[in-house]
Amino acid sequence: MRISTLSIGDELICGEVADSNVSTIARALMEQGLRVLRHITVGDSELDIMSALADLGRTSDAVIVTGGLGPTADDLTTRAAARATGRRLVVSEEAKSHIRQMSGKLATLIVCPLSDKQAMLPAKTTLIPNPTGTACGFQLMHNNCFMFFLPGVPSEMERMLHDSVIPFLGERVTRKRIIRSAQLNVFGPCEAEVNELLAGIARPDQGLQMGICVTFPWMRITFRAEADSEEGAEALLLPSVQTARDRLHGYIFSQGTDTLDEVLAVLFRESGLTLAVAESCSGGMIAQRITDLPGSSGYFLEGQVTYSNGAKIRTLGVAVKLLDEKGAVSSEVATAMAKGVRRVSGSDLGLAVTGIAGPDGGSEDKPVGTVFISLAAPDGCWTKRFQFSGSRNEIRIITSWTALDWLRRYLWQRAAAR
């Protein structure tokens, strides 16, 4: 089944907002063994929408359209869909009653009264229910192409995609090819190094593709096997993934979709250890990433964002003399911070970071990007100097990654040693 996607919105074509729906839809289809052939984005122009619908309709068996179904005047998708498929616009009683129902249910900070415009749909279409919002979706068949129209709000779109569109398509797919994929997530090495380590694994002629995707500061390596049967696809996929795992070893922080933060959370829960964090240049980013995950209160005791020297002295017990002699950005202060936060919080592990994220504050022997990371544990305390490069934000991000990956390796080795 040839499937295409179409995103509609001036905010997309003018670059005001990044379009996350494209990847959400593509991912959901991949899970069904379906691939997106082509994606198009156009602005809120009736003619551009109509011409894109016509182009995709000609070459695809199904088109999934997102955006432009809202209550405001710049939302033109419904009208364009009607014109492109030769239908009249009619008031849908079903849509009306849905909107009435939803306006009762929703009572968040950002939801509000509604307009009748959203109850107008092209004639002879099937409503796609929207359980979390007011904009109704709809689907229709035009020249042997299924067309699905969903709102652009990512959470509403995703729910409707999974509840309605995917099951509908799934029933109609005559699965000739099975696609199985696996993903290894890697932090540390560069693209060319990974490429060299993995040389010879991909065999596109036999249906085994490999892709490396750099997503600063980490990398996702994807293997995709295509065969006539489930067994055939797995026979291609599994040994290749195992070879890649062996070669990349410690660089891999997860397989599948787990983030580094999620892996770390599991390791913490299994270890029974507790953690406290003292941050200077990363300014709370490490604590924020750790507490992003539910259940983190089970092992995360506290974070100290000790931006000023005063805070380092008062809350962590860093010696004034040390700060004066070595400077706030030094191996000695990082060590004192890690030990300090471990001591005052009573945690098992104390993690500390101090550095110069820039753009100012660098010197000849400690340029912007100089970062000290220290880990104080029951079995020792280790401190390491790093030299990162990039913008302030990039330095902060790579600092938090390096620190969290260090924790991952520590917990992983500890678990392996048992």
Added chain:
Amino acid sequence: MRISTLSIGDELICGEVADSNVSTIARALMEQGLRVLRHITVGDSELDIMSALADLGRTSDAVIVTGGLGPTADDLTTRAAARATGRRLVVSEEAKSHIRQMSGKLATLIVCPLSDKQAMLPAKTTLIPNPTGTACGFQLMHNNCFMFFLPGVPSEMERMLHDSVIPFLGERVTRKRIIRSAQLNVFGPCEAEVNELLAGIARPDQGLQMGICVTFPWMRITFRAEADSEEGAEALLLPSVQTARDRLHGYIFSQGTDTLDEVLAVLFRESGLTLAVAESCSGGMIAQRITDLPGSSGYFLEGQVTYSNGAKIRTLGVAVKLLDEKGAVSSEVATAMAKGVRRVSGSDLGLAVTGIAGPDGGSEDKPVGTVFISLAAPDGCWTKRFQFSGSRNEIRIITSWTALDWLRRYLWQRAAAR
């Protein structure tokens, strides 16, 4: 000038990564009064790339292509470009020497050795220099359409776009229409409320478009005026923006591209006040957002991520009795945290947040999403209860927004009162 964009990559069409290049390019073009007509994404398939190039080449005066120029085997753009435009692939000495030069310069954590593949370019093309990476870009003219090929790595792409592509296009544009745009950024009201407040301002028939873009949890309202002259466009734009400003008033946190965090940083610097933050459910997100900005060490003294009750008692001096009687998520504890962090840090302002981000931990009278925010200042202490809804992550995000927007309003009113 009709401009289209084409993104290439299996990682995009399979949904493994969101494509930020589309919006970067569109924004840069908008600043030149140029609009993207259509965007297409295809995977790493030579035939799909060729057919997309042919389609866009037919209807556009310029096509900007990103992705697929890397050193790895799945990068096929160069070969597809050569075939689509009837050119041979040749080793470019210019590209070779660029690659040699760059490999010396680059010495970050993520940069590495190189392959010869990147020195192969289609014949009769002009090299587009890449000052920050090894993959060379190139441009060519085919059937009266300028085609630009840039690497997919966002930072490299952006630099080359601004250094080479935009100036090249700028020289060739015969500017018939002037586009001027303005942006108001709003936090607080819902889309329909904003729509109602702004009714009647847009006049698309006269060339004044208005768009509302919801980017959880805030909204961007864009005005775009199109006219024959600079003066004509401004005469359309400025009064409309002023009317919108008057009607939305306190909801607006910035005009243009400044984020809430940036606006707050300016207000802090102007006020001369210092800040300390105590966070429970937001887990460091507020401190992280504040310290994201250079110069924040001038007013941000420290952050305490007091996740455990022990940390609230020890580092903020919250009374054990209060925690026992009222619970950690209560108006009283929020107030004690704000006053506590202000006292121990010696800051002018103390901001505290305590709440239930979920998914667990809710009760009947304090369901998930219950958040108390407290601000302790020299002229008083205010605490407010909020009921947010959404996922754990959404609740944390809206909590940090609400807290930071409160700071903005406080500093803004203080400045206005002077």
